[in-house]
Amino acid sequence: MNERIRRGHTLSEPLVFELSSPGRRGVSLPEPDVPARPLAAYLPAGDMRDVPPELPEVSEVDVVRHYTRLSTLNYHPDRAMYPLGSCTIKHNPKVNEDMAALPGFARLHPMQQDETCQGSLQLLYELSHYLAEIAGLDGVSLQPAAGAHGELTGLMIMRAYHENRGHARRKVIIPDSAHGTNPASVTLVGYETVQIPTNAHGLVDTGRLAELIDEETAAFMLTNPNTLGLFESEIRTIADIVHDAGALLYMDGANLNAVLGITRPGDMGFDVVHFNLHKTFSTPHGGGGPGAGPVGVRSDLVRFLPTPVPVKDGDTYRFDYNRPDSIGRVRSFGGSFGMMVRAYAYIRANGPDGLRQVSENAILNANYIMRRLEKHYPRTVLVHGAQKETPIPAEVPCQHEFVASGTRFREHGVRMLDIAKRLLDYGFYAPTIYFPLIVPEAAMVEPTETESKESIDQFIDAMTAIAEEVENDPELVRNAPHTTPVSRLDEARAAHPKTLNLRYRKPETE
Amino acid sequence: MTYIPNTDADRQAMMEAIGIGSVEELLTVIPTGVRLDGPLDLPPALSELELHDTMGEMAARNGSADRMASFVGGGMYDHFVPSAVGHLAGRSEFLTSYTPYQPEVSQGTLQGIYEFQTMICELTGLDVANASMYDGASATAEAALLARSATRRDRVLLAGGLHPHYVETVYTYAHGPGIEVETLPCTGGTLDPDRLASALSDDTACVIVQHPNFFGCLESIRDLERVVHAAGALLVMAVDPISLGVIESPGAYGADIAVGEGQSMGNHVSYGGPALGFFAARDRFVRRMPGRIAGQTVDQENRRGFVLTLQAREQHIRRDKATSNICTSQQLNALMATIYLSLIGKEGLRQVAELCLHKSHYAAERIAELPGYELAFDRPFFKEFVVRTPAPPGEIVTRLAEEGLLTGIDLGRFPSLELENGLLIAVTERRTRAQIDRLVETLGRFS
Numbered sequence: 001m002n003e004r005i006r007r008g009h010t011l012s013e014p015l016v017f018e019l020s021s022p023g024r025r026g027v028s029l030p031e032p033d034v035p036a037r038p039l040a041a042y043l044p045a046g047d048m049r050d051v052p053p054e055l056p057e058v059s060e061v062d063v064v065r066h067y068t069r070l071s072t073l074n075y076h077p078d079r080a081m082y083p084l085g086s087c088t089i090k091h092n093p094k095v096n097e098d099m100a101a102l103p104g105f106a107r108l109h110p111m112q113q114d115e116t117c118q119g120s121l122q123l124l125y126e127l128s129h130y131l132a133e134i135a136g137l138d139g140v141s142l143q144p145a146a147g148a149h150g151e152l153t154g155l156m157i158m159r160a161y162h163e164n165r166g167h168a169r170r171k172v173i174i175p176d177s178a179h180g181t182n183p184a185s186v187t188l189v190g191y192e193t194v195q196i197p198t199n200a201h202g203l204v205d206t207g208r209l210a211e212l213i214d215e216e217t218a219a220f221m222l223t224n225p226n227t228l229g230l231f232e233s234e235i236r237t238i239a240d241i242v243h244d245a246g247a248l249l250y251m252d253g254a255n256l257n258a259v260l261g262i263t264r265p266g267d268m269g270f271d272v273v274h275f276n277l278h279k280t281f282s283t284p285h286g287g288g289g290p291g292a293g294p295v296g297v298r299s300d301l302v303r304f305l306p307t308p309v310p311v312k313d314g315d316t317y318r319f320d321y322n323r324p325d326s327i328g329r330v331r332s333f334g335g336s337f338g339m340m341v342r343a344y345a346y347i348r349a350n351g352p353d354g355l356r357q358v359s360e361n362a363i364l365n366a367n368y369i370m371r372r373l374e375k376h377y378p379r380t381v382l383v384h385g386a387q388k389e390t391p392i393p394a395e396v397p398c399q400h401e402f403v404a405s406g407t408r409f410r411e412h413g414v415r416m417l418d419i420a421k422r423l424l425d426y427g428f429y430a431p432t433i434y435f436p437l438i439v440p441e442a443a444m445v446e447p448t449e450t451e452s453k454e455s456i457d458q459f460i461d462a463m464t465a466i467a468e469e470v471e472n473d474p475e476l477v478r479n480a481p482h483t484t485p486v487s488r489l490d491e492a493r494a495a496h497p498k499t500l501n502l503r504y505r506k507p508e509t510e
Numbered sequence: 511m512t513y514i515p516n517t518d519a520d521r522q523a524m525m526e527a528i529g530i531g532s533v534e535e536l537l538t539v540i541p542t543g544v545r546l547d548g549p550l551d552l553p554p555a556l557s558e559l560e561l562h563d564t565m566g567e568m569a570a571r572n573g574s575a576d577r578m579a580s581f582v583g584g585g586m587y588d589h590f591v592p593s594a595v596g597h598l599a600g601r602s603e604f605l606t607s608y609t610p611y612q613p614e615v616s617q618g619t620l621q622g623i624y625e626f627q628t629m630i631c632e633l634t635g636l637d638v639a640n641a642s643m644y645d646g647a648s649a650t651a652e653a654a655l656l657a658r659s660a661t662r663r664d665r666v667l668l669a670g671g672l673h674p675h676y677v678e679t680v681y682t683y684a685h686g687p688g689i690e691v692e693t694l695p696c697t698g699g700t701l702d703p704d705r706l707a708s709a710l711s712d713d714t715a716c717v718i719v720q721h722p723n724f725f726g727c728l729e730s731i732r733d734l735e736r737v738v739h740a741a742g743a744l745l746v747m748a749v750d751p752i753s754l755g756v757i758e759s760p761g762a763y764g765a766d767i768a769v770g771e772g773q774s775m776g777n778h779v780s781y782g783g784p785a786l787g788f789f790a791a792r793d794r795f796v797r798r799m800p801g802r803i804a805g806q807t808v809d810q811e812n813r814r815g816f817v818l819t820l821q822a823r824e825q826h827i828r829r830d831k832a833t834s835n836i837c838t839s840q841q842l843n844a845l846m847a848t849i850y851l852s853l854i855g856k857e858g859l860r861q862v863a864e865l866c867l868h869k870s871h872y873a874a875e876r877i878a879e880l881p882g883y884e885l886a887f888d889r890p891f892f893k894e895f896v897v898r899t900p901a902p903p904g905e906i907v908t909r910l911a912e913e914g915l916l917t918g919i920d921l922g923r924f925p926s927l928e929l930e931n932g933l934l935i936a937v938t939e940r941r942t943r944a945q946i947d948r949l950v951e952t953l954g955r956f957s
Contacts, residue, residue, distance in 0.1 A: 012813060012814065013621065015621070015624070015625060015628075016625050016848075016852050017625070017628065024855070025855055025857065025858060026592070026594070026852060026853030026854065026855055026858070027592045027594075027853045027854055027858060029590075029858060029861050029862065029865065029939065030865075030939075032864075032865060032868045032869070033942060033943040034868050034869055034872035034943050034946070035868070035872060036864075036868045037868070037871075039756060039864065039867065041871075042867045042871055042890065043728070043756065043757070043867070043890055044728070044890055046732055046758075047728055047731070047757055047758050047890065048756065048757070048758065049754065049755070049756055049757055049758050049759060049762075050758075051759075051762075052755070052856055052859075052860060053629075053632035053633045053754060053755075053759070053856065053859065054632050054856065055629060055632060055851050055852070055854070055855050055856040055859060056851075056852050056855060056856070057855045057856055057857070058852055058853075058855065060592075060594055060853065063594060063598070063849060063852045063853050064594055064597075064598065066852070067598040067601075067604075067622075067845075067849055067852075068598065068601070070617070070618040070621055070622060071598070071601045071603035071604055071618045072603065072618065073603075073615070073616070073617035073618040073621075074603040074604065074607045074615065074616055074617070074618035074619055075607060075612070075615035075616065076602050076603045076604075076605075076606045076607040077606045077607070078602035078603075078606050079602070082607075082608070084608060084611070087608055087609075089606075089608055090513075091513050092605070092606050093511075093513055095558050095561060095562070097600065097605075098562075099561070099562075099565045099569075100780075101596075102565070102566065102569035103569070103574055103575075103576035103577075104568075104569030104570050104571070104572040104574050104576070105569045105572065105574070105780065105781065106574075106778040106779075106780050107574040107575040107576045107580075107588070107778055107779060107780075108572045108573075108574040108575070108779065108780070108781045109574075109575065109580060109582040109586060109588065109779045109781070109916065110586060110779065110781050110782030110783075111582050111583070111584045111585070111586070111919045112573070112582055112911075112916060113904070113907055113908060113911065113920070115908060115911065116572065116573035116578075116911050116916070117572055117573075117781065118571045118572065119567075119568035119569055119570065119571030119572040120568075120572055120781050122568060122571070123565075123568055130552055133550055133551050133552060134550060134552075136546075145644035145645060145648065145783065145784070145785070145840075146644060146836075146837065146838050147837065147838075148825070148835045148836055148837040148838070149644060149648070149836075151835070152835055155686075156682065156685070156686065159685075159686055179826075180824075180825040180826035180827070180828075180829050180832070180837075181825050181826075181835050181837050183825075183829040183830035183832075184825035184828070184829060184830060184832040184834070184835035185835040186830060187830045187831070187832070187835075188655075188683075188686065188687065188834070188835050189685075189686030189687070190685075190686035190687045190688060191686070192830075193829070193830040230539070231539040231540050233539050233540070233541055235541070235544060236541065236543060236544065260550075261546060261549065261550050262537060262540065262545065262546060263540055263544045263545055263546055264544075264546060267544050267546065268544045269544075282513070284605045284606045284842075285606065285607065285608040285609070286604070286605060286607075286840075286841050286842030286843075286845075287604055287605075287607050287608070287609070287610070287616075287619040287622070287841035287842060287845065288608060288609035288610065288619070288641075288802065288838050288839055288841040289642070289784075289838035289839045289840045289841045289842065289843075290644075290783070290784030290840045290841075290842060290843055291838060292783075292784075306682075307678075327682055327685075328678050328679070328681055328682035328685075329647065329675055329678040329679045329682055330648070330679060330682055330683075331644055331645050331647045331648050331675075331679055331783075331785075332585055332645050332646055332647035332673065332675035332676065332679065332771070332782070332785065333585070333586070333645075333675065333781075333782025333783060333785065334781065334782045334783065335782065335783050336783040336784040336785075337780050337781040337782055337783045337784075338780045338781075338783065338784050339783070339784060341565070344565075345561055345565060347552065348553060348555075348556050348561060348564065348565075349511040349513075349555060349556055349558070349561055350511070350512070350513075350555055351552060351553065351554045351555030351556070352549040352550040352551070352552045352554070353549060353555065354511070354512055354555050355550060355552070356549070356550075357512065357514060358514065360533045361514050361516060361521075363533065363536050363537070364521060364524060364525070364533050364536065365516075365524075367528060367530075367536050368524045368527065368528055371527075371528040371529075372527065372528070396539070397535070397536040397537075397538075397539060399536075399539075420612065421612070421614065424612060424614055424615050429612065429615065430611070430612050432611075435826075449513075449514050450513050450514065450515065451515070452515035452516055452520065453516055453520040453523065453524060481614050481615075484614035484615050485614070485615070485617050486613070486614055486617060486809040486813055486815040487614065487809040487810040487811060487813075488614065488809060488810055489613050489614070489807050489808070489809050489815045489816075489817045490807045490808055490809070491807065491817050491819065493805075493807040493808065494804075494805025494806060494807040494816070494817050494819035495805060495819045495820050496805070497637060497638050497793040497796050499805040499806045499807065499819070500624075500627060500638050500639075500796070500803055500804070500805050500806075500819070500820075501624070501627045501628040501630075501631045501638065501639065502624075502628040503628055503631055503632060504631075504637060504638075504793075
């Protein structure tokens with residue numbers, strides 16, 4: 001089949017550069033209404049660009065069709081369930097988009113003086129208080145741009161706390177089930193990572209924690225519910241061990257969608273937490289960003305929060321820059337404001353009871369899937385140093401997500417990767433696979449509260465059907481997907497500078 | 511307003527299917543001592559209609575550029591955003607999807623990243639670019655980290671004309687790993703190459719220069735480049751992408767890394783975010799680059815496709831040895847930039863840049879003619895410039911805001927710049943002659 005016929009079915013869309021035709025324009029601009037001089041009147045010859053950037057020359061209709069066609073190659077949660085564990089891909093309410101697009105918000109400049117930004121400052125001030133209440137903590141910075149950025153900021157705050165007490169300390173303990181961003185952020189603030197193994201119940205081994213922790217430990221970073229979707233029931237003991245050693249307890253807020261209105265990080269003993277507004281608070285993921293990663297802290301850490309913070313004096317709002325103990329800025333301006341508008345709208349729409357229902361429904365949905373799939377997809381954990389996986393008993397409920405193991409499919413030569421790909425053929429996105437690292441052949445399923453029983457049942461049917469296919473026709477599963485715009489891609493071939501952009505040319509200087 | 515589809519009957523059926531009588535039975539793993547015993551202290555739920563009214567009112571309390579002529583810049587700019595940008599980027603397929611973990615059903619996003627990377631390489635004249643960073647400031651800080659790891663040197667020099675937020679962010683990032691940072695003050699609005707030469711040493715990893723700088727001035731990049739490379743350090747340039755329609759590219763100047771804020775390309779200012787950092791470098795640094803990168807490949811039937819690549823740099827593989835902790839990109843903002851650059855095209859970018867030059871120079875000359883006003887620096891500029899004002903700039907900005915003009919930025923807000931009575935004024939292609947004349951006329955009242 002030739003490429004042109006394929007293109008009609010949008011199976012293969014050229015690059016926008018390949019659509020370029022000299023002289024085409026996608027937008028018209030006005031003629032200068034002020035005196036226009038030759039550029040040499042403004043710029044020295046040595047600073048003028050001789051070779052213009054080779055941008056495409058295309059018409060508006062070319063652009064509209066190109067990106068519309070490209071869009072149709074994407075799977076997305078407005079189409080069907082997106083059970084990507086740990087990422088909380090819930091429905092993104094449409095009204096939130098309209099709120100963020102209000103010109104009073106979208107066209108407000110961050111360098112305007114505070115008196116012309118009172119509406120936005122009020123929103124920031126109130127949102128930071130809502131988040132503090134939800135987390136049971138005392139102060140919040142909205143500045144970090146994403147979850148990993150919030151984590152980095154939280155670590156900087158903890159480092160500032162220790163430095164302020166005279167000893168920066170050296171180490172941060174994290175579980176072996178942690179997100180990869182945790183150890184990467186630890187390195188970025190100049191600390192070393194010490195990994196603590198998970199026990200046979202899939203939880204923190206408190207005895208081991210007590211052994212590992214010492215006066216060089218700055219913090220223990222934990223996700224609760226943890227990345228296996230299990231609640232750390234001994235959280236108070238953990239907090240005591242950490243605090244007795246003079247260290248701080250950090251909560252990765254990735255799984256906050258499980259605890260809204262049920263329990264709060266501060267009440268559990270956490271000192272610092274980051275929020276993922278793009279997970280728990282429904283801001284759209286945008287194909288992988290923008291997000292927003294606010295950080296909440298207990299009262300004695302508030303002074304270390306990034307500068308500035310929104311404050312209220314009487315009836316007026318302003319940014320407070322006078323914060324001598326602050327870690328400083330972690331980015332320009334005030335943060336991902338457009339995301340904050342959406343999160344604010346989400347919290348106001350739900351109210352306190354609505355938020356609790358969010359978590360309760362997320363938990364029920366996850367347990368329903370977990371129990372109905374456990375025959376084919378059991379939960380297990382591979383304890384550090386052990387030869388065999390330990391099953392997690394069915395009577396232990398998961399929280400908003402669970403992690404199943406696919407080791408039993410190995411005898412048919414099928415991996416969890418294959419099952420994930422086959423799920424695409426059934427019209428679903430795949431769960432998170434091969435994470436956390438302590439579950440072999442892991443599939444992490446998070447339905448969220450915005451899936452109906454019907455859509456969940458369809459997902460369960462698809463997963464069950466695939467498990468049966470593995471037994472009857474493993475080849476079909478191994479070669480999946482069969483119905484997607486492209487089949488499996490050769491990842492190794494993409495890993496060279498010349499494949500990273502269309503115009504690669506070896507620099508002449510080398 | 512709830513977004514939960516299941517009804518009580520649905521929940522009942524689900525609970526029966528798994529043999530529980532209430533959701534409470536799933537929460538028994540949470541010790542009572544940490545359970546919340548009452549509702550969260552938050553305002554009660556609003557209907558969608560009430561939400562519109564409440565938030566509409568908040569937005570209306572702002573004085574934004576839809577109602578006021580804006581001359582505010584300083585790192586984000588009121589450039590024109592063509593209608594097609596929002597319509598296309600607002601499609602659910604782009605807006606609501608996540609990271610392209612399953613490339614077979616994510617080719618739209620992945621090809622978009624590849625096109626973005628190509629455009630950034632074209633603009634900057636460098637070999638490789640990533641899928642984007644949080645913003646210009648964090649991209650700048652990450653450039654410092656890359657330079658340190660590539661050169662194994664621990665000292666970073668910042669030109670005094672670097673955006674104050676970028677300066678502060680570099681200091682924040684540098685603290686934990688123990689990188690020594692020094693800011694070199696400007697002379698007459700730019701960094702003096704001799705001053706830089708005397709500050710460079712054999713432990714300097716890089717020099718970070720913004721061009722045009724925070725004051726709008728063009729730096730003497732060619733001289734600075736010679737001095738930096740003679741000392742074996744890397745040259746990092748923070749650039750305005752719109753300026754690259756007429757101003758020489760970082761690659762052609764000899765820079766090793768180019769970063770910047772990409773909001774000007776098809777994104778609204780949105781009170782500072784979400785922003786769009788871009789990051790481009792010489793190809794020898796590709797394996798040290800932070801962030802996501804998409805690459806071109808083929809599928810099993812030899813059809814062209816795109817995947818995330820070189821992931822051995824990243825946190826989910828390398829964990830504590832990763833080049834950065836960044837886990838996402840500003841994908842939607844990068845897509846908006848890609849659509850913008852496609853619409854505006856090769857000729858359009860030059861035209862926008864030229865309009866900025868014409869209009870900003872017209873404004874600067876008219877303001878400089880006013881008694882009591884003068885241009886702070888005698889340097890070439892692109893779309894932004896500093897004027898010394900006869901009255902405190904903060905007062906001028908406040909007074910003129912009441913008349914519907916967003917005059918600029920009072921540089922007194924940045925004490926580290928040590929610039930008295932400095933007002934930073936930005937003029938994009940969006941400002942009309944009538945608006946500029948009105949600005950000049952009202953400023954004249956303070957003469």
